[in-house]
Amino acid sequence: xxxxxxxxxxxxxxxxxxxxxxxxxxxxxxxxxxxxxxxxxxxxxxxxxxxxxxxxxxxxxxxxxxxxxxxxxxxxxxxxxxxxxxxxxxxxxxxxxxxxxxxxxxxxxxxxxxxxxxxxxxxxxxxxxxxxxxxxxxxxxxxxxxxxxxxxxxxxxxxxxxxxxxxxxxxxxxxxxxxxxxxxxxxxxxxxxxxxxxxxxxxxxxxxxxxxxxxxxxxxxxxxxxxxxxxxxxxxxxxxxxxxxxxxxxxxxxxxxxxxxxxxxxxxxxxxxxxxxxxxxxxxxxxxxxxxxxxxxxxxxxxxxxxxxxxxxxxxxxxxxxxxxxxxxxxxxxxxxxxxxxxxxxxxxxxxxxxxxxxxxxxxxxxxxxxxxxxxxxxxxxxxxxxxxxxxxxx
Numbered sequence: 001x002x003x004x005x006x007x008x009x010x011x012x013x014x015x016x017x018x019x020x021x022x023x024x025x026x027x028x029x030x031x032x033x034x035x036x037x038x039x040x041x042x043x044x045x046x047x048x049x050x051x052x053x054x055x056x057x058x059x060x061x062x063x064x065x066x067x068x069x070x071x072x073x074x075x076x077x078x079x080x081x082x083x084x085x086x087x088x089x090x091x092x093x094x095x096x097x098x099x100x101x102x103x104x105x106x107x108x109x110x111x112x113x114x115x116x117x118x119x120x121x122x123x124x125x126x127x128x129x130x131x132x133x134x135x136x137x138x139x140x141x142x143x144x145x146x147x148x149x150x151x152x153x154x155x156x157x158x159x160x161x162x163x164x165x166x167x168x169x170x171x172x173x174x175x176x177x178x179x180x181x182x183x184x185x186x187x188x189x190x191x192x193x194x195x196x197x198x199x200x201x202x203x204x205x206x207x208x209x210x211x212x213x214x215x216x217x218x219x220x221x222x223x224x225x226x227x228x229x230x231x232x233x234x235x236x237x238x239x240x241x242x243x244x245x246x247x248x249x250x251x252x253x254x255x256x257x258x259x260x261x262x263x264x265x266x267x268x269x270x271x272x273x274x275x276x277x278x279x280x281x282x283x284x285x286x287x288x289x290x291x292x293x294x295x296x297x298x299x300x301x302x303x304x305x306x307x308x309x310x311x312x313x314x315x316x317x318x319x320x321x322x323x324x325x326x327x328x329x330x331x332x333x334x335x336x337x338x339x340x341x342x343x344x345x346x347x348x349x350x351x352x353x354x355x356x357x358x359x360x361x362x363x364x365x366x367x368x369x370x371x372x373x374x375x376x377x378x379x380x381x382x383x384x385x386x387x388x389x390x391x392x393x394x395x
Contacts (some may be wrong), residue, residue, distance in 0.1 A: 008068030010038035017104065017206030021094045027069070027339075029085040034072040039143055040095050043070050044143055046204045047128040048107060053095035056083045060093075099132075100206065105236030106135045108165070108195070108208045109217040113137065113233060115199020120154070121147060125181065126228070134220065135233045142181070142229050148219050155217045155266060158198050162212035164196045218242065270343075281308075285297045286315035290333075295324045303329035303390045311335050316345050320374065324349040329395035330356050334386055341380040347373060363389065 009027075012019050024036035034055060043065040044050040050063035058074040060118050065071070068297045072093075074332055076082055085091065114137060117123040127138030143151070171192045183200035193207050194200040208214060215236035222231045234242055250261055257267045267281065290311065297304050304327045306319065316333040323331035323345045336342035344360075346353045356377040360366035368377015379386075 009070040012040040048130040108237035290319040299326040
């Protein structure tokens with residue numbers, strides 16, 4: 001049984017976060033779960049996803065830390081068997097450097113952002129998650145758009161200044177007296193990652209040597225979260241990929257609208273307003289058209305049903321409201337075709353439209369509901385079957 005009190009996995013990424021390949025000795029191996037005496041693979045820890053790469057000619061599907069030991073879960077290539085490894089064997093590992101460096105950019109950028117947010121506005125970072133797609137940070141205080149923009153600007157200034165990072169292991173009185181951010185009350189063996197002048201934070205992850213390697217930081221999204229805010233960030237290569245994608249979309253949209261990039265927003269607003277005006281006109285025309293059809297229905301007793309291939313719900317509801325003032329029975333508008341099925345609205349003055357709705361459910365499996373005065377739903381049947389049902393049910 002693995003005993004962390006006498007030995008634990010040595011973390012090469014602590015000594016050298018830029019180490020790509022390494023050789024290590026097998027401590028244990030069972031069912032694809034490989035433990036080594038040392039590793040460059042960062043495990044899932046502190047809100048950050050694990051490293052990817054190759055160990056013993058197998059892909060590393062996951063990396064976790066348990067009681068001081070780092071477990072690598074191997075996944076052989078399709079058609080290949082799990083390697084035959086025993087305690088004491090030497091294996092070679094290679095981490096996916098692009099993935100590692102991207103994570104270093106994101107995590108170091110987040111430290112700068114959280115540190116500056118703390119300095120400027122007293123925000124506490126109470127949640128952090130770094131996935132393969134994005135970084136989210138939860139703060140205990142809400143931040144306005146203007147405040148977020150200022151923090152972002154300060155972070156990018158820190159990146160441009162190319163500040164060297166510093167990693168220290170503090171214990172005892174050092175840990176008690178040092179000033180650093182931490183979500184936990186730590187007093188010994190505290191690993192503190194600092195970007196002098198900007199941030200000092202307890203952290204277990206690999207970071208860049210200098211802030212310039214982060215490249216840039218961009219706030220992508222910010223939403224209210226509990227009593228504070230959740231901010232989504234992208235740094236370095238991920239931020240550039242977002243910029244490239246959005247720039248291409250914006251440029252192509254400008255070309256399509258035959259305007260400049262700067263004119264896209266104004267054009268879209270104008271088109272949206274014109275579309276809203278056209279829709280309002282169409283709704284008014286649809287209501288007028290339906291009322292003409294309702295006017296052709298004789299007043300008095302009995303039921304009435306009107307079929308339309310396509311009409312908006314608002315016009316159909318208006319037609320039913322007018323119909324029930326003319327007829328004493330069930331009044332309905334059915335929208336659709338025999339092939340596609342029908343949406344419907346049914347009303348009854350002084351009665352219960354749900355009776356006919358329940359009959360549609362029983363006979364044809366209709367879905368829908370409502371109040372006694374009016375119901376709406378959908379059904380797959382023919383128009384002739386609907387007409388027959390209106391005749392059958394009576395008033």
